[in-house]
Amino acid sequence: MPRFAHIFEAAAxxxxxxxxxxxxxxxxxxxGxxxxxxxxxxxxxxxxxxxxLDTIRAGLAVQLAATPVSIEPVDIRVYDSLGTVVYAIAEAHRPADPKVAPTMVFTTYVMVHERGEWKIAHIHASAMPNEAANQFAAKMRHGQGSLH
Structure with a gap:
């Protein structure tokens, strides 16, 4: 097996x-x-x-201070090549208040291998359309995995 075969695990x-x-x-x-x-x-x-980076830092600080969340990946697709990994993920963004329903989001993460580490180069998040969000929410309520 080539030495780089496990390199993509570190992106996760x-x-x-x-x-x-x-x-x-x-x-x-x-x-970081x-x-x-x-x-x-x-x-x-x-x-x-x-x-x-300065603008991203400021924006994330404001966003997370206003609406702290935990992110649960619901469906993950991975596309990789030497030096780049792209994750296309359906996520449930759960607010700190457990009474508030999670927001369903499609997010793409682009990671690059730099100086021996995987680093985020780009994130693109989009609110999930209601119909898709309802389908994922139903699967979550019934304990089904995203691929059922």
Missing amino acids: DTLNAYYQAVAEVNIDSLM LWIDEEFASYISADGAHLHG
Whole structure:
């Protein structure tokens, strides 16, 4: 087996660290996961376009302070090549208040392998249309996996 066969597993570690940092509202940890380049970009589910690390940091700080969430991946698709991994994920964004229903979001994460680490280069999140959100919510209520 080639030596790089397990290289993509570490990209999943970066994604899990992102989810953890979001849940903890830990902006420093969150920003440590991004590529150290000004071309980094983030399009949030509310439509805000953030370009550059300083703008992304400020936008995420405001967003997470206003609406802290934990993110549960519901359906994950992975596309990888040497040096790049793209995750297309249906996510449930669960507010801190357990009485509030989660927001369903489609998110694409683009990660690049830089200096031995997987870093986030781009995130594009879109609110899920109601029909799709209702289908995922029904599967979650019935304990079905996303592929049933």
